[in-house]
Amino acid sequence: MPDPGPVTCAGCALLCDDVTIEPSGDGVRLEPPCPLGAQWFSERARRPASAPAATIRGQAAGVEAALNRAAELLRGARRPLIYGFDGATVEDARAAVALADRLGALVVPGGLAGAWPGAPALPLRGASSATLGEIRDRSQVVVIWREDPLTSHPRLLERLGFVDGSADGSPRRAWRGTRTLVVLDDRDTATAARADLRLRWARERDLEALTCLRAMQRGVAARSSDLGDALGGLLERLGEVPHAAFVYGPALSSGAGGQRRALALHELVRALCGDRHVVTLALPSAAGATGAEDVLTWQTGYCGSVDLAGGHPELVTATRPLMADEGVDVSLCIEGGLSPAPAGVAEIALGSLPARGDAEVSIHTAAAGVEATGTAHRLDGVPLALQAPLARDAPSAAALLARLLAEIER
Ligand code: SF4
Structure with missing residues (x-):
C-alpha cells in the first residue's frame, strides 16, 4: 500500500483528518489507533476484484x-x-x-x-451549536446525554479535550483542568466510566427531566421529587460556568417522542443561554x-x-x-x-x-x-476533503x- 500521508477517516461522523493507515493482517491499522476506523477501512479495502460491478x-x-x-x-x-x-x-x-x-x-x-420524523426539532427551533474546537476550548461543563461516544465516536472525548490521544487513552488531567464531564445514562458504558458526575434515570423519563430542568431554571419547583436533587445538582454546575455544552444523539431524538425530547432540550438550552453560552452537539449515527x-x-x-x-x-x-x-x-x-x-x-x-x-x-x-475522493461534513458542520488511499x-x-x-x- 503506498503511503498516502494523513487521510480523513469516515468511519464515523467525527471525520478525524489526522489518520495514517498501514496494512495489518488482512485489514489496516490506524494511527492514532481507533478500532472503529480500522474496521471501516478494512471492510472497504477487502472487496475482491472478482466481485461484479x-x-x-x-x-x-x-x-x-x-x-x-x-x-x-x-x-x-x-x-x-x-x-x-x-x-x-x-x-x-x-x-x-x-x-x-x-x-x-x-x-x-x-x-x-x-426513526420517524415527528415535528423536527431543528427546523422548528433552530439550535445553538458550536465546533469541536469551541467546545474543547470553552466548555467547562460537557453533558453527554445517554450516548456512549467512546464506542460510537471513539475519539470524541479526545477531540473535546477530556482524554489524551495516547494508545491507552489515559486521562490527561492537566489538559482537562477543572472541566467537568457529566454523563447521563442508566447503562454502565465506557463513556460513563470516565464521568466526573453521573446521572441515572430511565430513558422514558427524559422528557420529564428536561421539562423539570426548564421549570427549575425558571425558578418553579420541580414536581418530580425523586429527580429533583440530581437535576438541581446539574443546574448548579451549569450555573457556575460561562460556557457549557450538551452532546446528544439518537438515544434522545429517535423513536416514540424523540423529536419532542429534542425540542425540550433545545428549549432548555435556549433558556440557559439567557445568562451564559450553552451549545449543543449532535452525534449523527453515520x-x-x-x-x-x-x-x-x-x-x-x-x-x-x-x-x-x-x-x-x-x-x-x-x-x-x-x-x-x-x-x-x-x-x-x-x-x-x-x-x-x-x-x-x-x-x-x-x-x-x-x-x-x-x-x-x-x-x-x-x-x-478509501477508493474515491469527495467532500464530507463533520458532525459540527466543518467541511473536509476525503482522500482515496486505495x-x-x-x-x-x-x-x-x-x-x-x-x-x-x-
Ligand atoms: S473516531 Fe471516527 S472518524 Fe475518528 S478515527 Fe475513529 S472511526 Fe475514524
Missing part, C-alpha cells in the same frame, strides 16, 4: 444495463423514495437531491424503517448524515425528510413510522444499509458495500475516503446519479 435480480450485470434498468424503474415509479446517505459525500447528496427533484421523490435520510442534511437544507430549505412529490419541497412530519403509509413502489438507496422494504417495492442500491441479494438492481460504487476505478454514487438523471431526462 452490478447485479440485476442478484445476477451479475454490466453497469450500463443496470443503469438502464434503474432508470426504467424510476421513470415508471408512482411514489419513488430516496434514502440512505450513511457513507455519502456532499457531491452524492447534491446529485441525489437533483434526481429527487426531477422525480418528485420522497427523500428520507434514515429510510422509512428508521459519517454522511450531516452532509446530506446540509445539502437538503441548501437545496430544499429543510433538513431532515423532505417530500418533493407536490413539485415543491415539503417538510415531512409524522408521529409514527412512515413505512406503512407512504405507498412507495420504487426505492433508491444511496451509500446506506438497505432498509427492510414493504412487499412489492422494487429496490435499487448504489453502494460501496454489497447490497442485500433481493435488490432489483445493485451497482457497486467506489467508497469515498483509489480504484469504480464510479462514485454522484457520477451514477448524474447518469441516471440524464437517462431519465432523455
